[in-house]
Amino acid sequence: MSASPAPQSVPASAAAPGPAAGRREVAAHREAVEDLLRTWFLAHPPAHESIALGEAAGRLLAADVRAPGNLPPFTNSQMDGYAVRTADLAAGSRPDGIPGSVRLAAAAPIPAGSAPPPLLPGTAAPVMTGAMLPEGADAVVPIEACTPDYFVPAGFLPADGTGSTVEVPAETPSGQFVRRAGSDISAGAPALPAGSVLGPLQLGLLAALGLDRVTVRARPRVLLLTTGDEVVEPGRPLGPGQIHDANTTLLRSSLEEAGAQVLRSRILADSPQEFTARLRADIAADAPDLVLSSGGISKGAYEVVRQGLAAADVAFLSVAMQPGGPQGIGTVEGVPFLGFPGNPVSSLVSFEMFLRPALTAVTGAPRPRTEVQARLTAPLGSPAGKHQVRRGRYTAGTVEPVGGPGSHLLHALAASNALIPVPVGTERLEAGAEVTVLLLE
Numbered sequence: 440m441s442a443s444p445a446p447q448s449v450p451a452s453a454a455a456p457g458p459a460a461g462r463r464e465v466a467a468h469r470e471a472v473e474d475l476l477r478t479w480f481l482a483h484p485p486a487h488e489s490i491a492l493g494e495a496a497g498r499l500l501a502a503d504v505r506a507p508g509n510l511p512p513f514t515n516s517q518m519d520g521y522a523v524r525t526a527d528l529a530a531g532s533r534p535d536g537i538p539g540s541v542r543l544a545a546a547a548p549i550p551a552g553s554a555p556p557p558l559l560p561g562t563a564a565p566v567m568t569g570a571m572l573p574e575g576a577d578a579v580v581p582i583e584a585c586t587p588d589y590f591v592p593a594g595f596l597p598a599d600g601t602g603s604t605v606e607v608p609a610e611t612p613s614g615q616f617v618r619r620a621g622s623d624i625s626a627g628a629p630a631l632p633a634g635s636v637l638g639p640l641q642l643g644l645l646a647a648l649g650l651d652r653v654t655v656r657a658r659p660r661v662l663l664l665t666t667g668d669e670v671v672e673p674g675r676p677l678g679p680g681q682i683h684d685a686n687t688t689l690l691r692s693s694l695e696e697a698g699a700q701v702l703r704s705r706i707l708a709d710s711p712q713e714f715t716a717r718l719r720a721d722i723a724a725d726a727p728d729l730v731l732s733s734g735g736i737s738k739g740a741y742e743v744v745r746q747g748l749a750a751a752d753v754a755f756l757s758v759a760m761q762p763g764g765p766q767g768i769g770t771v772e773g774v775p776f777l778g779f780p781g782n783p784v785s786s787l788v789s790f791e792m793f794l795r796p797a798l799t800a801v802t803g804a805p806r807p808r809t810e811v812q813a814r815l816t817a818p819l820g821s822p823a824g825k826h827q828v829r830r831g832r833y834t835a836g837t838v839e840p841v842g843g844p845g846s847h848l849l850h851a852l853a854a855s856n857a858l859i860p861v862p863v864g865t866e867r868l869e870a871g872a873e874v875t876v877l878l879l880e
């Protein structure tokens with residue numbers, strides 16, 4: 440398992456400007472989040488761990504993998520048919536046979552998974568797809584190109600399967616339907632480079648190469664907190680004024696999709712003292728690479744994160760973005776800390792705009808988002824001076840705004856598959872306008 444190092448301090452200058460920094464543009468905040476993580480991971484490179492192939496989906500390969508053997512491991516047939524020696528066919532048609540074909544004596548059939556004897560001159564061996572080609576054979580004639588165009592049932596042949604004949608086309612080229620040993624990848628050749636994201640395709644290759652375990656980089660370890668007396672775990676009944684916790688699930692699944700591991704998540708009450716005490720205890724116990732909180736950072740009377748971290752190396756600022764304007768960034772006990780706003784859409788947009796790109800850039804996290812050009816199907820307004828991020832449904836070159844700008848609109852968020860950024864300086868976009876959207880799937 441990951442041997443996570445003890446927390447060490449990240450210089451505050453690399454993380455964020457001081458608490459007086461106030462307002463910041465989106466690009467500058469994105470850079471600050473990336474710098475924060477880069478500084479940490481340079482000092483704390485992810486440990487390597489060996490895991491079973493079945494658990495490795497989405498993980499990052501820690502070191503180059505070379506093929507331990509040939510793939511295919513032996514020369515085999517690509518078709519059900521007859522293995523032949525093309526030198527036998529060069530003699531041309533037999534006068535008593537089908538014009539353009541050569542009659543050969545049938546050798547014993549070769550099923551997949553067996554080791555056949557060498558193919559004798561003047562013979563053809565029934566061979567099944569994937570079965571080893573006998574020594575001496577250099578081509579396979581598919582059964583449908585042979586006469587007869589079916590395999591003689593075993594019961595009609597002597598016990599050793601021989602005795603019948605088969606006619607095959609004289610013009611069979613050497614190498615036809617033969618899969619040479621090592622033709623996919625040869626023993627010792629580079630199979631996958633370090634840093635590869637292990638998806639189904641890469642894992643399939645490793646399995647075919649006979650590897651049952653793979654060495655991967657430890658995932659970034661995250662402590663995930665959400666705050667507020669009103670926030671209740673899903674599945675529990677709500678009291679007056681209470682709401683169910685959406686952010687833990689929203690952020691946990693986003694983090695996991697981006698290759699991170701949530702070590703622990705907590706809902707913390709609106710008590711700055713309790714918040715700080717719990718946070719420090721969790722950092723000491725879990726040694727996370729990142730603390731991510733949601734809620735409690737704007738201008739209310741009970742801003743638990745802001746108040747609890749007033750003495751810490753954390754800046755609370757206003758990024759010119761909506762949703763996701765209020766942001767906290769810095770370090771706690773030397774560990775990177777990000778405070779996202781409590782509104783669920785704000786926290787998701789903060790993740791997609793700041794944390795996911797930083798994880799991808801710094802750790803090579805899988806699933807970076809792609810940007811595509813699309814035409815708006817309806818007009819959009821945006822507040823002056825803000826980089827607004829609306830939600831929408833992208834289909835075949837068009838994007839339809841879903842829901843309004845409100846950062847509480849979870850239903851609309853769930854119906855969307857794209858974010859539509861409306862940059863600072865644009866206050867209205869007409870239907871048909873071309874926009875660059877960020878695909879969420």
Ligand SMILES: Nc1nc2c(c(=O)[nH]1)N[C@H]1C(S)=C(S)[C@@H](COP(=O)(O)OP(=O)(O)OC[C@H]3O[C@@H](n4cnc5c(N)ncnc54)[C@H](O)[C@@H]3O)O[C@H]1N2
Pocket residue numbers: 665666667669670682683684685686687733734735736737738739742762763764765779780781782783785846
């Ligand atoms: N006077 C001002 N008020 C607000 C400002 C402002 O500039 N001046 N900014 C607004 C903006 S924009 C946002 S975003 C929010 C951010 O507030 P906080 O980060 O302090 O978050 P909370 O106040 O704790 O919660 C905001 C909202 O989100 C709900 N919430 C919180 N946690 C969860 C959760 N885990 N699951 C679901 N919903 C959650 C909470 O109940 C609130 O409705 O501040 C504005 N106010």
Ligand code: MOO
Pocket residue numbers: 760761762763764765780782784785846
């Ligand atoms: O920044 Mo807030 O996220 O607009 O609701």
